[in-house]
Amino acid sequence: MNRLLLQSGAFLRTAKRLVKRNPQVAGSLRDALEQLAQDAFHPTLKTHKLSGELQGTWACSAGYDLRIVFSFVPWENQEAILLHSIGTHEEVY
Numbered sequence: 001m002n003r004l005l006l007q008s009g010a011f012l013r014t015a016k017r018l019v020k021r022n023p024q025v026a027g028s029l030r031d032a033l034e035q036l037a038q039d040a041f042h043p044t045l046k047t048h049k050l051s052g053e054l055q056g057t058w059a060c061s062a063g064y065d066l067r068i069v070f071s072f073v074p075w076e077n078q079e080a081i082l083l084h085s086i087g088t089h090e091e092v093y
Contacts, residue, residue, distance in 0.1 A: 004080040005037050006073070011083040018066075018086060025063060029086070032062035036070070036081060050093075057084060059092070067092045 007015075019026045032045065041047050045060035050069070057071045069084045069092050085092050 001039070001079075003037050003040065003072075004075055004078070005033060006075065006080050006082045008082060008084055011085055015086050025066060028063040028066065032060065032066075032068065033083075036060060036068070040072075040081065054093070062086070065089055 015029065019029065035042050035045055040058075040060070047058055047060040050057050050059055054069065057069050059067050059069050062068050065088045066086065067089055068086050070081050071084065073080050073082045
């Protein structure tokens with residue numbers, strides 16, 4: 001099931017800053033986002049539910065220490081993925 005990816009302003013700003021500082025992560029980030037749109041629960045993403053302050057959201061891996069926090073949202077009569085934040089494990093949790 002191919003889902004639409006919706007980027008929050010915070011996600012977009014952080015992703016741009018991250019790629020500008022570390023251009024080598026651009027490829028793994030692009031691959032992770034493509035995989036997320038195609039199959040959010042693919043084993044390579046290591047998708048998991050979050051709890052505590054982030055309850056109701058999910059996270060997936062976009063590289064060694066790069067995580068994407070997102071949620072499933074309705075969008076024009078279908079399910080989409082809203083990208084909330086991106087960063088290292090310590091930055092997003």
